[in-house]
Amino acid sequence: MSTTNLFVELLVIGVGASTWIGFALASAVGVPNADADLLKSYLFLFLGLSIIYVLGVISDRFADFVFDRLFSTPIRTKHFTDKRSYQDARRLIFRTSERLADQHEYGRIRIRVARGWAVNAALMAMTWPILVSTQFADQSWSQPALVSGTISFIGLAIACWWTWSQLCETEYLKIKEHAEFLRAEASSMASGARRAA
Secondary structure (H helix, E strand, O other), X not given: OOHHHXXXXXXXXXXXXXXXXXXXXXHHHOOOOOXXXXXXXXXXXXXXXXXXXXXXXXXHHHHHHHHHHHHHHHHHOOOOOOHHHHHHHHHHHHHHOHHHHHHHHHHHHHHHHHHHHHHHHHHHHHHHHHHHHHHOOOOOOHHHHHHHHHXXXXXXXXXXXXXXXXXXXXXXXXXXXXXXXXXXXHHHHHHHHHHHO
């Protein structure tokens, strides 16, 4: 996987993390007045991207921890007896076929983005009502915004979780099939070499 792909992936996840953290901070300290000149400065852009990237790294690791303990095992055990057999199959693919490895890396990017946004959207659904209730309670639009926003974030979290589960199902199946193909191919070549000798 290229460095650019990894950077963009973590930025995408980091945007979700920075959103719910922004909701939480604004709930606690209020919504700040933004300086337009500061927002347009290169320093602000650099600092903003750096923070979003770091939040993406942290959020990705947290989402991996949560999903690995709550959701991954039942999907993986449909195709592999244990975690080690899955890791062995992945190592075989990445060691043997660069083309298949690239396909699987692309699949892993989508899995990580969906997983990260499932967690981030769930946290947005928790922090959005607090923000609206504490900072905009006196606005006429606050109640509809609170309800519609919360429902939207919950829906997004569920959609991302479902997408993650479908992508994982496909990924485990492909890894199993590709590893079996590579093992059969290696065995066939070894048999042919023995016959030739």
